[in-house]
Amino acid sequence: MLKKDTYDVVIIGSGPGGLAAAVEAKKEGAQDVLVIERDTELGGILLQCIHNGFGAEIFNEDLPGPSYAQRYIDESLALGVETLMDTIVLEVTPDRKIFASSKLHGFVEITARAIVLAMGCRERTRAMIQIPGMRPAGVYTAGTAQRFVNIEGKMPGEKVVILGSGDIGLIMARRLTFEGAKVERVCEILPYLSGLTRNYVQCLQDFDIPLQFRHTVKFIYGKDRVEAVEIAEVDDKWKYIPGSEEMIPCDTLLLSVGLIPENELSRQAGVELDPITGGPYVDESRQTNVPGIFAAGNVVHVYDLADWVTLAGYEAGKGAARYAKAIRARESDHIPVIAGKNVHHVVPQTINKRNLENEEIELQLRVLKPIEERTLIEVHDGKNQITRKVARYVRPGEMNTIVLKPRHFADIEKASSITVEVNPR
């Protein structure tokens, strides 16, 4: 139940980003920290991720999603973080008023000194990729199917085709197989994997589930329930190759065709969004263009590991607590961080270079094209290299990072922008 109507830091969403922000905001000295969660339990989507693979980066352990979440739930509650459960935020204003609504708590209005947006992301749908055909029951996004199976304990299908090789799709291929369903095929329109290689190995290869690259669904059949899908091979321009069509009888089509940061509330609050990531432009403290509004995790850009989301949550929580306590960084001196050759995007999109004097700044990036050999990730100021790092390979499905250290401050002090590039070594 809500104890007051003004908080130092209010966090919207209790997934890994939101919980980490809550913990860090408390540790940084914020007095009143509130997490608003629309579901009935803390943890966000982690709760339906009952597979392992969480915690390797932070705990050096291999945990299932709910156990990973529990560590942060326990920690935040022990630190005195307040929660408002089963409550949906309807609106955030630029002056940090929050309107929220709940069956349990009624309609509430809260003022926050700082806000952390941690709403996560949503799944791309059938319509967004415009799959032709009928519109029967049995076409689900992988995450919706995951909720049905892991939370509701119900099977959404028996004979399944999966479109897209995103991580949730791969995980669901294995999960549905465990539950006795037959996963007939996974099709990926790209010539490479969208998700993590380890998920391909552990979820498809180990269960003999066939994966076809450069294949997509051409038509969905079935009036009331899915009866079959027609798949086809595509060329480099994603045009169907005549003669490659194959009819696969099935009752279910799962879609794992990408995630989009969920920023409807951010927009209302006047937060500017990066058209490349779909998330807010942020600086290294994860502050958006609206003073006092921070954003962390998949709401900023889509991560492949929850651990990284947690780390982003720490940054945002720290930034929000400092803002709430009015310990602003010294005079702002922001420069843009530019996505250069073979880089899809970099987060943060700007950095306050003064902050580099005392603290490291991690740049997170995704590449445009895979390079399956030793690769150089490099940061430069247009002329001179600032730092570099060698990777064994780079893949669009796997985020890369490169860290700027206080010793780079001298190099950056005069720069008007920095650029990140990825090239074969």
Added chain:
Amino acid sequence: MQEKYDYIVIGGGVVGCIIARTLSRYEGRVLLIEKEADICMGTTAANTAIVHAGYDPLPNTLKARMNVKGNAMWDTLAGELNFPFERRGDFVVAVGEDEFPALETLMTFAKKNGVPGCQILPGPEVRRREKNITPDVSGALWASTGGICDPFQATVAAAENAVMNGAEVKLNTAFEEFIMDGDRVIGIKTNRGDFYSRWVVNCAGLYSDFVMHQAGVRPDFKVRPRKGEYFVFDRADVQIDNVLFPVPSDKGKGILVTTTVHGNTILGPNAEIIDDKDNTSTTTSGMDEIWAGANKLVPSLSKKHVIATFAGLRPMGNGPCKTPGVDYNKDFIVEIPEEVRGFVNLGGIESPGLASSPAIAQEVVDLLKDAGEEMKVKKDWDPIRPSRPRFREMSQKDRKLLVDMDPRYGRVICRCENVTEGEIIAEIHAPIPATTYDAIKRRTWLGTGRCQGGFDTPRVVEILARELGVSPLEITKRGNGSKFLFRPTKKVEN
């Protein structure tokens, strides 16, 4: 016991439901049957949602007369039934000088059909009124009486008002054949038993040919589905505030770029004549055609902002126009045939059927009067279907009042469209209960946003199961054969 009615309406689309509502005004028992699990499942469920002004139909056809008369009736209809309707006018846009003369033809039609409030605007004025329109616009016909509505809510509201006034609605009830007494229809056989009636009204839309043939009427009449596909845009990204038609062609009114009462811009339809009355599929070629057509009017559209695609079927008939000297064979049929008594026959009610529906209902009443029916108005007839709370349309202040009154309106189930548990429960227990996911969706607009039901589906399944007192495994998308879930997951052995 023999069920005896005065009027049976076959078909729960907008025409059937508005006719049932109109008949419920008069003394007599009214039954509406619908073969699907909900009303509004056929043509009414998938169209452009436009209340046409009436400049398009060929003058002196029944289509022209019904359209213009019907259009004028929508303010009262929407006011009494409390559904969204906006008379915001529409444009027929001529692109390039070649298309401009077509506007003059439409203007002539408008005058002959008696459409008020039409004028031809020059290109720059059109651009001033809709900034997204192509710079190649040479002019437009502006029709101030054009309107947009929510066809689902209009149909549901009409049917509910009929039920409030004593009519019965039977869902999952399919017409099979007539029960005849000589040349008189005295009832119908259905999959759920026989129902007797003094009159039967054919509002079967795509299947109206089958129904009239069962009565031995118009053996040459045939309905061919004309399929139209659509794109729907995210309203946060695309804001076209007008109704934009291209100049019409022999394929129909052409591919529109239009706003809706929900604020989403939609594109479509193309027009493909097919044979399969169940084929509501979208196609690659259809979507390409719509895209090309829409871009001709508004070049700045991006596919990135598409959140839904769908297709609908219009019942294109081959009924000849009855006006002497008018050579037209796709007219509406609204008649009491001479060869069969007790049968009101409708057919070929394609576009502008939605706009025409209140006039068609009045026409049916007039035909019944001509046939000797007294049509005595009930003393206690109530034309008002009260509105129900729509959380997403309310101010924060009003939301607070609503949630304070009934906390179930505080739980948001559809995050994109802000539809609450309270609204869903109200629809499940409404005069015509919503018992499927799509029935809830059509009434509340839930699941129509960016995530297309990804978030709400498991929650709606749970609420439906709870309120209907059945297992979640029984809940369907839109009736028999469309279950969401197959079985429980494996049990854990302790």
